[in-house]
Amino acid sequence: MKPPLEGAGIRRVVVFRALMLGDMLCAVxxxxxxxxxxxxxxxxxVGLPWAHAxxxxxxxxxxxxxxxxxxxxxxxxxxxSAWRAFLAGMRARGDDLAVQxxxxxxxxxxxxxxxxxxxxxxxxAPRAWRPVRDDDLFVAWPERGHEIGRLLALTDRLxxxxxxxxLEFPLTEADREAARRLLREAAPAGARGPSxxxxxxxxxxxxxxxxxxxxxxxxxxxLAARGLSIVLTGVAAEAALVAQVAxxxxxxxxxxxxxxxxxxxxxxxxxxxxxxxxxxxxxxxAAALRRPxxxxxxxxxxxxxxxxxxxxxxxxxxxxxxxxCSDAVCPHGHECAAAVRAGHxxxxxxxxxxxxxxxxxxxxxxGERPDPIGARP
Numbered sequence: 001m002k003p004p005l006e007g008a009g010i011r012r013v014v015v016f017r018a019l020m021l022g023d024m025l026c027a028v029x030x031x032x033x034x035x036x037x038x039x040x041x042x043x044x045x046v047g048l049p050w051a052h053a054x055x056x057x058x059x060x061x062x063x064x065x066x067x068x069x070x071x072x073x074x075x076x077x078x079x080x081s082a083w084r085a086f087l088a089g090m091r092a093r094g095d096d097l098a099v100q101x102x103x104x105x106x107x108x109x110x111x112x113x114x115x116x117x118x119x120x121x122x123x124x125a126p127r128a129w130r131p132v133r134d135d136d137l138f139v140a141w142p143e144r145g146h147e148i149g150r151l152l153a154l155t156d157r158l159x160x161x162x163x164x165x166x167l168e169f170p171l172t173e174a175d176r177e178a179a180r181r182l183l184r185e186a187a188p189a190g191a192r193g194p195s196x197x198x199x200x201x202x203x204x205x206x207x208x209x210x211x212x213x214x215x216x217x218x219x220x221x222x223l224a225a226r227g228l229s230i231v232l233t234g235v236a237a238e239a240a241l242v243a244q245v246a247x248x249x250x251x252x253x254x255x256x257x258x259x260x261x262x263x264x265x266x267x268x269x270x271x272x273x274x275x276x277x278x279x280x281x282x283x284x285x286a287a288a289l290r291r292p293x294x295x296x297x298x299x300x301x302x303x304x305x306x307x308x309x310x311x312x313x314x315x316x317x318x319x320x321x322x323x324x325c326s327d328a329v330c331p332h333g334h335e336c337a338a339a340v341r342a343g344h345x346x347x348x349x350x351x352x353x354x355x356x357x358x359x360x361x362x363x364x365x366x367g368e369r370p371d372p373i374g375a376r377p
Contacts, residue, residue, distance in 0.1 A: 003159025004136045005097070008119065012095040014044045016112050017102050018067040018075060020205070021262075021281030022305065023147070024051055025167045025288055027101055028058065030151040034099070035060040037160030044095075048075055053262060057170040065090075072107055091116035101151060104128060104141040121158060147304050165308060167288035169266050179260075179267035183231070186254040197229035197254070199268055201277040202245050203238035204298075208330045209278050211296040211337050213241060217248035218342035219276060223349075224251035228273060232257055233265055233282070274349055279305055279315070287313060294348045298337040299325030314348035316340050 013034060017027050024047065034043060044063040045055045055064040068086045069078030093116070100112040100122025113120045113131050121137035124130045130138045139157045142150040148165050156162070183194050202216045220230040230251065234242045236258035246253050260268065266285055269275055275286040275293040279300040286293040287307035295306065297317040301324035307313035317323070318339040322332060330337075 005119070005158055008096070010038050010041055010096045010119075012042045012044075012093070012117075013038055013097045013099065014046060014065070014090070014093070014095045014115060014117060015099045015101050016046045016067075016108065016115075018046060018048050018069075018073070019102065020048070020075070021050070022284040024054060025169065025281070025284040026147040026305075027151055028060075028168050028288075029148050029163070029165050030101060030155050031058065031060040032163045033152065033155035033160040036163050037155070037158065041096075044093075046090075050262070058168065070107075070111065087111075087114055090114075093117075097121060099154070101154065105130065105138075121154065123154060144303065146306075146308065148308070150304075167284060169285050169288035171263060171266050171270060171289075175263040175267040176270070179264045179271065182256055182259060182264060182268070183229075183254065186231075186256060186259075187229075188252065195227065195229045196273045197231045197268075197271070198223050199231045199233055199272045199275045199277075199282075200245070200253075201233045201275065201280070201282040203234040203241055204278040204280040206299075206328045208299045208325050208327050208334070209280065210241075211278055211298055211340060213245045214248050215340070215342045215345075216245045216276070219345050220245065220253060221250050222342065222346055224249075224253075229254055231268060231272070233260060233268065234258070276345060276349070283307060283313070292349075294345050296337070296340050296345065298334070298340075299323060299327075299330065316344055316348060 017024060042062050043060060044065055045061045046065045046067050049066050052064045055061045068082040069076030070083060071078055095115065095117040096119065098112050098115045098117035098120045100108050102108045103123065104125035105123045105128040106125055109122055109124060109128055109130050112122060119137060120131050120134045123141040124138045125141045137158065139153050142153055152162060200216055200220055202213055204210045224230050230253040232242050232245060232253050232255045234257040239257050242255060242257035246255055266289065269285050269291055270289045272291055275282060275291055277283050277293065277295055279295050279297040283293055283295045290312065293313045295313060295315045297315050302315050302317040306315040318336045320336045323336060
C-alpha cells in the first residue's frame with residue numbers, strides 16, 4: 001500500500017500534544033518516527049508551557065508553541081481571547097501537516113483542523129469528527145494497548161518508520177552537577193560523602209492515584225536500615241504530603257521536595273539505585289533513564305501506562321473491578337491502594353534489582369504483565 005503522504009511535499013509539520021510529563025515522554029517514539037519520515041521538515045510541537053524545556057532538548061522538535069488551553073480541557077485554564085489569538089497565529093503559519101497526537105479526537109480533531117495546515121492527521125474515536133478530505137490520514141483510536149503503541153499506530157498509518165519503543169530524557173553534565181550539589185546540601189552535618197540513594201516520589205496529581213504515605217515511610221525505613229539514603233522528591237505543592245512521609249519515618253530522609261527542576265529531578269533518578277513511586281510521570285523518567293523502579297499502580301490502567309521493560313520496572317496493580325479509575329478521590333475505600341503493603345514493594349524491589357539483558361541492550365521486554373497481588377501481604 002502506498003504511504004498516503006508519499007510525494008506530498010511535507011516541509012512543515014505541527015504536532016498537538018498538550019499533556020503532562022508521562023504522557024509527553026510516551027510520545028517520544030512517535031516524534032522520533034515523524035522525524036525519520038520527514039528528515040528535512042520543520043517540526044513544531046504544540047504543548048503545555050512546562051514542555052518547552054523538554055522540546056528544546058529533543059532532537060525531533062525544531063520549535064515549541066505554547067498551547068493556551070481551552071475551556072473544555074482540564075490541563076490549563078484559558079480565556080476566549082487567548083484561544084482566538086492562538087488560532088489566528090496557527091493559521092498564519094502555513095504548515096503542510098497538522099498531527100493530532102493528543103488522544104481520541106472527540107474534542108481535539110476540530111481544533112487541530114482549525115490550525116489551517118494543508119493536511120491533517122490523527123486519531124478518531126467512533127463518534128469523533130474528522131475532516132473528510134483527510135480520511136486516509138486518520139486511524140481509529142485504539143481502546144486497548146500501551147500508550148506508546150497507540151501513538152505509533154498513527155505514524156504507522158502515515159507510512160513512517162518506527163525507530164524503537166524506548167523513551168528519552170536528555171540530561172547534561174550541568175544537570176548532574178546540580179543534583180550532586182543538592183544532595184551535598186541536604187546531607188546531615190558531618191556526613192563523609194554521598195551514599196547510594198533511592199528516590200521516593202510519593203505524590204501524584206490525583207488523590208486516587210496515591211499510595212498511603214505511611215507505607216511509603218515503612219519502605220523508606222527498611223531501605224535506610226540497609227544503608228541507603230532516602231531522597232524524597234516532589235513539586236512544591238506536594239510539600240505537605242512529602243512532610244507526612246518524612247514525619248512517619250524513623251530514619252532521616254533527604255527531603256528535596258520543591259527544590260528540584262525537571263532536569264535535576266532526572267539527574268537524581270539517573271544516579272539512584274532505584275525509584276519507588278506512584279503511577280505518575282517520574283515512572284516514565286525512570287524508564288527513559290533505565291533505572292530500576294517499583295511502581296504502585298493505584299486506579300490507573302497498567303496495560304496502558306506501565307513501563308515496557310517488566311524486568312527492570314516492577315508494577316504492582318491490585319485487581320479491582322473499577323480500574324481504570326475516573327474519580328479524583330476514590331469513593332470505594334481505595335482498595336487498590338490499601339491492598340498494597342510495604343512488603344510487596346520491598347519484595348518486588350529485591351526481585352527487580354539489576355538490569356535485564358534486554359534492558360542493557362536497550363530493548364524493552366513487553367512480554368510480562370504488571371504484577372497483580374491479592375488482598376493479603
